[in-house]
Amino acid sequence: MKPSVKKSEQSRILSEVALGNIPPDMVITNGSVFNVFTREFIRGQSIWIKDGAIAYVGPDLDPPGGERRVVIDAKGMVVLPGLIEGHTHISNRYGIEEFVRYVIPTGVTTVVTETIELATVVGREGIEYLVRGLEGQPIRFYYTVAPLCGLTSSEEINAPANEDLLPLLQSPRCLGMGEIYWSNIFLKELQGERVRELASIAVEQGKRVEGHTAGASGRKLQAYTCFGPSSCHEPITEDEVLERLRLGYWVMIREGSIRRELAGVRGIFDKGIDFRRLVLSTDGVDPEDFLNEGYLDASLRRALALGISPGLLYQMVTLNVAEHFRLDHLLGSLSPGRMADAVIIPSPEEFTPQWVICHGKVIFRDGQNMVEPKRVFFPDSMFATVKVHGYSVPPLPARGKVRAMELVSRLVTREDIIDLGDPEGSKDVIMALALNRSGSEEGFVGFLKGFGLQRGAYGSTMCWDTPDIIVVGCDTRSMETVVERLREIGGGGVYAIGEEVVAEFPAPLCGLASLKPMKEVGKEVKRLNQCLMENGARWEKPILTVDTLGSPAIPHLRITHRGYVRLRDREVLRVQA
Ligand SMILES: [Fe+2]
Structure with a gap:
């Protein structure tokens, strides 16, 4: 496929910045940059940013020209890619604006949210208004389309027909079909047919199917896997984590308000296996936890306190989740051509964001949000x-x-x-x-x-x-x-x-x-x-x-x-x- 003119022009400009022919408009200088690909913290690095994207990361601290550029001195600090929250429910008793306001200081710059809550009550317009509210916010949102799995068909009365979900599913902001309970996929007649068909449509569209395999194992789990789910955030034991990793799942270890699994599956990190399909996510944080402890940042701090390697953890909330959603060409690393999303922390072991940058814009520093959430509208109905x-x-x-x-x-x-x-x-x-x-x-x-x-x-x-x-x-x-x-x-x-x-x-x-x-x-x-x-x-x-x-x-x-x-x-x- 031919790249769009806009994309190709943006790439050309970034390459000129890297070559020193065009000045960057922001530089993060002299930090210890976390390389997600090699899991190294590399000292004395500078990141050159232009138009919200990264042009260069390396030892050349002093790019030419551009006196008016923003310079962030990261000396003595660690620069990570902005965190990606891979599975959450933002309609968790509060509105979108408050979610954004409280997420900004946590270092999360990209959020993938489920859309089930409002849709359960008002159907497709619940997803549409939510999605509209996510556009133009100071952090980046993606969503998944809710399959609306009820206990019986009468709880699914507001579920849109699959053809009505297609335009939402095809949007570049939609990464796939939201979590689908494994027992629902096996239901007979229309209730099961609807979600099985939706899963097939999502896979055919090149999108993800988010799994929910609580309690499933053995042949049942494998039978469910035949329908295309590629992630699961439900494992609660080391064995469950391992079984799903071996089946090719991206396993999202849940550490949020519904449940906290990290302590229970801690032993997985001592096994000599590959961790590149492990992700850490919250599955939603309630208002009390948000106020008292934070969001994915709090999950990271708990993981660090359990002695899990910082490098491994930072991969889990950046590159691993970006790869799962096929976004690693844009997100999840500090490397040329990617979005300039970064969080600056005092040291690998101390996850307390000092600066947060999203799309080349400082959105948090000195303990203060630098931007306001965009106002969101919902109709009277x-x-x-x-x-x-x-x-x-x-x-x-x-x-x-x-x-x-x-x-x-x-x-x-x-x-x-x-x-x-x-x-x-x-x-x-x-x-x-x-x-x-x-x-x-x-x-x-x-x-x-x-x-x-x-x-x-x-x-x-x-x-x-x-x-x-x-x-x-x-x-x-x-x-x-x-x-x-x-x-x-x-x-x-x-x-x-x-x-x-x-x-x-x-x-x-x-x-x-x-x-x-x-x-x-x-x-x-x-x-x-x-x-x-x-x-x-x-x-x-x-x-x-x-x-x-x-x-x-x-x-x-x-x-x-x-x-x-x-x-x-x-x-x-x-x-x-
Ligand atoms: Fe969930």
Whole structure:
């Protein structure tokens, strides 16, 4: 293919800069530059930058001419390529602008985000408006198109037809199809056919298919791999990491708010294997963690504290992820022709960004952001998505044997049959409601064991992979108060006791995100989590537990407005055992 005139002219200008015929407009001088290809920290290097791209990296510190150029003296410091976050969810209770504002100081200059959240509620326009909001920001964004995998087809009602996703998939900013749960790819009939076809389209378009292989192994994992996924961020043991690396996956070790795997898979770094397909990513960071610890920078600091080699780690967040997404001709290294994205840190072992440069522009220095995020627009319709009117919780059986979801960890449930007449067996059992908020108001009430809540009810519209509201509660009055309040505030999370709303987090954008400043968002979310824990909830950050009860990403018994769903066979189950 012929290169475009623009690209070829840009290459010519960069080559002239390297030859000393045209002055650069920015120089990072005298730093110890990390070479991602050889894993060397090379001292006394200078980087010459022109029009946002790198022309030269080497020992010639003093390029000719150009008195007005920006010079950054990196003496005694280390220059890395800007970090690439390979897998995240930016709609994580906050808006795009706040995400950008808080990511800039972390040294991340490129973000690849999933697009599932808004789309689950409003369909294709959720992806389109999000993508529009990512354009023109001071850091670089890419996205993947969400396959919208629900528990049953009724959670996929907003999933666009594959042909409607094609223009989004074909955009140069789209790197592929977003994470696809392995169990969904094997589903029969339309639900499975749709995602299998989307995966094929993505592969045919030369794009990536982002995998999600939690718990899969052996032949099942290999059968799933036949559909083309090339990354997975779900391994939680060394063996799982190794099995996927051997199958050719780029393994993204997750270290974020949902789970932190680094400590558990630390031993992998002591094996004599090739690490070039390992990536470190967050899979999303919640507002509290963002404020208290940071983002991918915090993950890196934890990895460094575990004694993992800095060079290896910096490859994992630069070149390795760029190669996975076939972007290494543009990103992931400090070398000629690549984008001038860099982060300057005091030493290899100390990841505290002093300068951050994106596309040849200083965006952070002296502890300050040098740029403002671009304002993002969403239409009014995306702020009116909680369509319920005076819902009454139907009665549940008071005795006999019933089916319940039992939490065996913060996120994982199992199917349990309990006898409501047995005081021991029915201890710590509360109600769980899933309610369609798209207008039909179909609801299902079941039982949840092991959440710990002693009084009141908590409900959320921020649920993963479903447009349902999910409410867990000790009494129907509190649950109804929660539903009504969620309607009034346009969604989010609400904790109520009786008719009193005790704490709330309004998230009016699709019922998923707040557009308030990050500090306020963090404060409201923290208060909600605290309130739940003060009233008995036993899991850390219990609002996430509720958000995930309707997701097929996590085993075993989940809930929808049609009933419980057993993940293994997707059978819809009633309360009566
Ligand atoms: Fe994810």
